[in-house]
Amino acid sequence: MRAIKRIIPLLFFIPFIYSSCQQNDEYVSELPQGFPELEIPEDNPMTNAKIELGKKLFFDTALSRDSTISCGSCHFMQNAMTDPKRFSIGIDNQAGTRNAMSLANVAYGTSFFRDGGVPTLEIQVITPIESTEEMDIPIVDVAKRLNQNAEYRKLFKKVFNDEVTPFGITRAISAYERTIISGNSPFDKYHFQGDDTALNDSEKRGMELFFSDKLNCSSCHTGFNFSNNTFQNNGLYVVYEDIGRMRIEMDSVNYGKFKVPTLRNIEVTAPYMHNGSLNTLEEVIEHYAKGGMHGKYQSELITGFDITDSEKQDLINFLKSLTDKDFITNPNFAP
Ligand code: HEC
Ligand code: HEC
Structure with a gap:
């Protein structure tokens, strides 16, 4: 009898507990x-x-x-x-x-x-x-x-x-x-989580280059997601088959402009650019090093630069340090 007395008030609360659980399903x-x-x-x-x-x-x-x-x-x-x-x-x-x-x-x-x-x-x-x-x-x-x-x-x-x-x-x-x-790459561990050992020396040298005025990558690929969310013509062509942003805003200043993409996980997202025309990170760096194709509407921020082969390798190693292994193996993102 005593036990039942205890259960009755409990039963009374169950619907409330249930409905508040439903509301608290907030992610x-x-x-x-x-x-x-x-x-x-x-x-x-x-x-x-x-x-x-x-x-x-x-x-x-x-x-x-x-x-x-x-x-x-x-x-x-x-x-x-x-x-x-x-x-x-x-x-x-x-x-x-x-x-x-x-x-x-x-x-x-x-x-x-x-x-x-x-x-x-x-x-x-x-x-x-x-x-x-x-x-x-x-x-x-x-x-x-x-x-x-x-x-x-x-x-x-x-x-x-x-x-x-x-x-x-x-x-x-x-x-x-x-x-x-996605935000748990070696770069994140180094930069945001204070783990000095998360990047090796080559990756650190590549990071310096990436953020340097000489290479200027971070004037577009900036912030926590390596994109300033703008549209830019990064000099891929003089004549574009796909006119990009100009399809949306019919002004020639938008000719060949595409969204600045994130560089996170870039190691596993080949091929590159809006039309997948570059197959490797080596080709991407060649493209920027030669200063694009110098079309009329190319961004002034793409100016070209000289780097040695070993610097090139450092830059690629840095880009690969943006790979978040937890993310690309996370079953929440697979069927
Ligand atoms: C003027 C802005 C700008 C600068 C500076 C710039 N980028 Fe880009 N980047 C872009 C745009 C825009 C795209 C996409 C172009 C397209 O879709 O055709 C892109 C694409 C890329 C891609 C391919 C991404 C993908 O998912 O396809 C890589 C890698 C890349 N940039 C690396 C770099 C590096 C390294 C530097 C410095 C050497 C650099 N970028 C400098 C604007 C810029
Ligand atoms: C046949 C291949 C294909 C299928 C199916 C597809 N996508 Fe895509 N997705 C693409 C391509 C290609 C782009 C880039 C298109 C462009 O820029 O015009 C894209 C772009 C996107 C973008 C834009 C991302 C950004 O940063 O701007 C989102 C979001 C997206 N897809 C979500 C979806 C969703 C949700 C579905 C299912 C309802 C879907 N996709 C089905 C190929 C596909």
Whole structure:
């Protein structure tokens, strides 16, 4: 009898405990040292259940017309969430025209795609789904398809208290993408975590070069994510097949400008540049050393420099110290 008396008040509290657990499903991100706070859109708070649903959607081929392609078909964990192919293969074996982008730290992006043509991660989700070269299905049809699946209906009910909707699909996938954070490379251990032994002498010499006025790399590849989030013409061509930012803002000053990409995990994200035209870091450094192709719209910051072969090797070793092994083996980022 005494035991029952104790249980009754407990039973009374269970529904409250349960509902507060649901509310406290808020995702607590453990950001790497030196990383700024994330700005999460008000209409898309991060919860663990939403992130889990977003991951399931990210790797689900049901998001393409013939159920062959998922987001994960072009964004691979071991390549820092980009594609080792020069041009990714979408639906019906079609190749695109731009090299896929790493999704590492995409949460900090201020615009998306190489030309920055899309303003938010939420909206970005619709682009590959509806692109006739990538997944080729209207997102409303994806919602209809997933509504026939009992598990998805259950998960959307739990996360959004609704049936499967395009709104929910874009919110869940972008919430998941905001967890794709990389900041535990040897460089981070050295620079942000105070471990002087994390870089060897060659990597330290390469770091000096990278941040030097002579090489000037950090006038564009700067800050914790090695990008100032601007668009620049880094002198790859005189005549560009893909005019880059000018497709979005029709002013010739934008000719051949592309988003300054992060250099994090650069060792595993080859090939390089918007069109994957450079295969190795050696080729990239050659490109900058010769001062680009000197086109009319090339950035004035690309001026060229002389470095010895051993300095070149130091610079490459530094770039390779930006590889975050925990990130490229983290099962949260694989199906
Ligand atoms: C067929 C290959 C392919 C598929 C499928 C694909 N992507 Fe991509 N992704 C790319 C390419 C290529 C780019 C660069 C496109 C450009 O700049 O125009 C890109 C760029 C992005 C970007 C921009 C990153 C940045 O920093 O600006 C995000 C975010 C992204 N993809 C997420 C997704 C999501 C989410 C899905 C699934 C809904 C998806 N991708 C499906 C190839 C693909
Ligand atoms: C004027 C700004 C600017 C400067 C200075 C600059 N870069 Fe870049 N970098 C860019 C842009 C823009 C791209 C992307 C170009 C494209 O997509 O075609 C890029 C691309 C790269 C890439 C390929 C990234 C990828 O994922 O494809 C590497 C590596 C790189 N830069 C390293 C360096 C190094 C090393 C230096 C110094 C020697 C340097 N950059 C100086 C703007 C700059």
